[in-house]
Amino acid sequence: MTKSGNQMALALLAHVTGAHPSSWMASARTTNPSNDVDYFADMAALAEAGRFDLFFLADTPAARTENLDAWSRYPMYMNILEPVTLLTALAGRTRHIGLGGTASTSFHEPYNLARLFGSLDHISKGRAAWNVVTSSNDYAARNFGLHAMPPHARRYDRAREFVDVVKALWDTYDDDAIVFDRENGVYFDPARFHPLDHDGEFIKLHGALNLARSPQGRPVIIQAGSSEAGKELAAETAEVVFTSHETLAAAQAFYRDLKGRMAKFGRTPDQLKILAGLSPTVAESKAAAEARHQALQDMIHPTVGYQRIGMDLEADLSDLDPDQPIPLDRIPKSANLSTVYFEQIVRLIRDERLTPRQLWQRYERGNAPARGTATEIADRMEEWFTQGACDGFMLTFPVLPAGLADFVAEVVPALQGRGLLRREYEGETLRDHLGLNRPASRYAAPAVRPAGVAR
Ligand SMILES: Cc1cc2nc3c(=O)[nH]c(=O)nc-3n(C[C@H](O)[C@H](O)[C@H](O)COP(=O)(O)O)c2cc1C
Incomplete structure (x- = not known):
């Protein structure tokens, strides 16, 4: 563990051409980069x-199959490389930066997942991270024999059990189990090998992972759920949490709430790093940054606008006049998909009485904007970081790689000059970068618990 407590963590959410729906038309790339490993390697090198x-790569295991007029204009997740495959390729093209990706507890078996991310941790020499999601996408459900996602609470119940089983599998071998003793002809010590007997509500597994314990002990566990169930799971198991808040006060409240939940699971606040979502646009003035944003907003096709707000509101508003206020009775009672996005969009409709067009122009899908000069953006980051709102930032950029390049050229030196960001990597692993301890194997703990029991 090497990171000093007064330095912030930075993560890049590497949506292919950026987080803005129009990014693929605004990017400097005139040909499709989605399937080009060199494109991602250049971007990872820039972040490094x-x-x-x-x-970090977000993911959902599905292309959309309906409303294709909208999706063909806004191709989010319509053509993306499988994250662990891409991250494994990037492991060979980078030296230091952590490599994280999303994989769903609803659509994997724990064994496959433990093996994939465990292998990535070996191949990257200790830089792997798994973003645990329960998925909130019925298109994905239909790829796996379901017609819709199971209810929110059931998904989280499975996720909790799933994470525990994955962690147990990663501990199959003790750190020193592979003795490679050629003199005595013993490759591994059977006494330091721990098969798992797990008979749970969702998962049955009687076996062992065929992979040595990895450099980080276990890959770093990320989560991004903001519901009650999501926060409880994060307090119990996550080491990094991505969150998204529009105001300092809301971010501070979330930070206190989540860290305050950890003690009951026997954890201390420093075992979890909360990264606030931020979407910077750096320009020579605030007005120039706003103008750049508005140019992107103006490119949103109405079909895409209705699609975008309908998806997160979980209600189709496309029959409404784009320029009349949205009737409040069109707001569903609650979310089954994403609580955090749903609440943001409902607040905009309720409090500001927006029209559909105003809503799709205003709604930023959790990407808290920071538009201005490098100094203004660094000020904002410093304020949030030093005022107990976050341990660092999960950065999205409206347009990639241009937004990242501007940020690295201008905001990074400002943060380094203030002592808020490292100038050089000091440790080797992602845990080192984040200041997270390497976890002991559950079998090495003083009181050995039976396999499969939550800890
Ligand atoms: C920054 C960020 C990244 C996310 N990445 C993914 C992702 O890659 N795949 C996914 O299915 N959900 C992703 N989510 C959604 C959350 O993981 C979570 O499933 C969703 O918010 C619903 O859970 P909740 O109701 O507990 O908030 C992301 C959320 C945030 C804020």
């Missing part, structure tokens, strides 16, 4: 030059 802790 900016001394980021983590390069």
